[in-house]
Amino acid sequence: MPVLDETIYLNTGASGPSPRRVVESTESWYEFHEFESAAGPGMYEPAFELFDEARATVAAHIGTEPGNVALTGSTTDGISRLPLAMDWDADDVVVRTDVEHAAGILPWRRLRDEYGVEVRVVETDQGWIDPDDWEAAVQGATLATFSSVCWTSGVRAPVRELTERAHDAGARVLVDAVQSPGQHPVDVSEWGADAVAASGHKWLLGPWGAGFLYVAPEFAETLAPAQLGYRNTVDPYADPYEYAEGARRFEFGTVTPAPYAGLQTAIETIEAIGLDTVQSRVERLTDRLKEGLDEDRLVSPREYHTGLVSFADDDPEATVEQVAERGIKVRSIPTTGVVRASIHVFNTADDVDALLDALDG
Numbered sequence: 629m630p631v632l633d634e635t636i637y638l639n640t641g642a643s644g645p646s647p648r649r650v651v652e653s654t655e656s657w658y659e660f661h662e663f664e665s666a667a668g669p670g671m672y673e674p675a676f677e678l679f680d681e682a683r684a685t686v687a688a689h690i691g692t693e694p695g696n697v698a699l700t701g702s703t704t705d706g707i708s709r710l711p712l713a714m715d716w717d718a719d720d721v722v723v724r725t726d727v728e729h730a731a732g733i734l735p736w737r738r739l740r741d742e743y744g745v746e747v748r749v750v751e752t753d754q755g756w757i758d759p760d761d762w763e764a765a766v767q768g769a770t771l772a773t774f775s776s777v778c779w780t781s782g783v784r785a786p787v788r789e790l791t792e793r794a795h796d797a798g799a800r801v802l803v804d805a806v807q808s809p810g811q812h813p814v815d816v817s818e819w820g821a822d823a824v825a826a827s828g829h830k831w832l833l834g835p836w837g838a839g840f841l842y843v844a845p846e847f848a849e850t851l852a853p854a855q856l857g858y859r860n861t862v863d864p865y866a867d868p869y870e871y872a873e874g875a876r877r878f879e880f881g882t883v884t885p886a887p888y889a890g891l892q893t894a895i896e897t898i899e900a901i902g903l904d905t906v907q908s909r910v911e912r913l914t915d916r917l918k919e920g921l922d923e924d925r926l927v928s929p930r931e932y933h934t935g936l937v938s939f940a941d942d943d944p945e946a947t948v949e950q951v952a953e954r955g956i957k958v959r960s961i962p963t964t965g966v967v968r969a970s971i972h973v974f975n976t977a978d979d980v981d982a983l984l985d986a987l988d989g
Contacts, residue, residue, distance in 0.1 A: 632974065637974075637975075638975065639957045639969075641779065641807060641830060641935070641936050643830060644810070644830050644831055644832065644833040644972065646833050646835060646890070647897060649893055650835065651890070654887060654893075657885065657889035680694070681892060685892045685895050685896070686699075686840045686891070689809065690814045690816050690840075691817045695874040695875065696816075696844065696845055697840055698841045698878035699840055699879055700840060701838075701839055702837070703731055703804060704730075705839055707731050707732065707802065710825075712853060712855070713852055716743040718745065721748060721770055722745055725750045725752050725775070727752050727964075728773070731825075732774075745770075748769070750762055754780075755783035756783055762794075766797040777805075779961075780963065781927050782928045782933050782934040784812075791820045791821050801821040803819065803823070804826075805825065807830065807934065808826065810830065824841070826841075828840075831972065833894050833898070833972075834891045834895070835886075835894075848873075853877055858880075858881070859872075860878065860879055910932075910971050911932040913975055913979075914935060917971065918930060921984075921987075926940075938961065940965070940966055941960075944961070944965055954986045956979075958970075
């Protein structure tokens with residue numbers, strides 16, 4: 629990972645640096661597509677074969693079938709496609725938490741402003757979602773959405789429990805899972821959510837531009853995506869048109885294939901390392917970091933949840949700049965006024981100690 633020769637990288641929660649093999653896979657596929665395929669099988673057939681392979685790789689990684697996976701550009705892209713495929717009016721209700729990323733806030737504000745949809749916000753305790761508060765909020769809701777991992781504090785949500793409570797209330801469930809793949813096992817079948825959006829450019833250490841959206845088959849058949857194209861219809865020239873089956877109805881046009889080659893390699897690399905290895909190493913390193921922080925400063929849970937460790941600071945931006953002068957990359961979270969470090973499997977105890985020394989200095 630060349631970036632590690634230049635900096636102590638503790639910002640994977642924003643965007644993970646790719647191993648050289650992931651970049652080489654992306655670049656080599658791009659060169660093949662642009663330099664060779666045009667004179668051979670053509671541009672489309674190899675791209676569609678790659679898409680099929682990428683869906684299969686993603687599906688196996690998250691515990692589902694390829695037909696339930698749509699390839700997207702990012703988590704935001706996947707989340708945003710869903711509301712455009714549903715019918716909304718002023719009688720509908722969306723429930724979210726108060727610690728969602730902008731991707732989990734803006735689509736529902738638009739529904740509120742354009743259709744009069746009610747948006748309920750469940751207050752959390754530094755990302756902790758009280759299941760009883762959640763259950764009360766989802767009564768009568770059309771859609772409930774939350775993050776599998778709180779991006780501001782690293783708290784890991786009880787996805788299955790929250791999903792079941794929402795389903796019992798009659799609501800569909802959308803999970804923003806961007807902070808999960810590559811950190812810990814993801815099994816969408818066990819989660820039970822109707823839709824799960826994620827991307828490969830964070831903890832999977834994949835390239836930008838390769839996201840994915842899981843849609844449960846029984847939910848997919850009720851959806852009518854607003855975007856139409858030759859890839860998400862059975863016959864693009866038929867009148868009337870018919871949507872493709874399953875999650876494929878969310879893939880509607882030509883996109884750059886190469887990032888999905890990189891995504892495949894990224895998933896294969898993480899799986900070769902093993903998620904048990906990832907979790908055990910990250911737990912040791914985050915414990916080390918937390919032990920070095922004052923108790924009243926730590927915002928993330930003291931016990932292990934994820935590789936995200938947030939702590940309070942009087943001037944987060946200044947602290948980010950302060951540690952950057954020592955070659956350490958962390959970030960501030962503007963919505964909560966904390967500094968957040970991201971610890972992944974490629975980090976070391978020396979990285980953690982360097983951050984603690986920089987904070988003291």
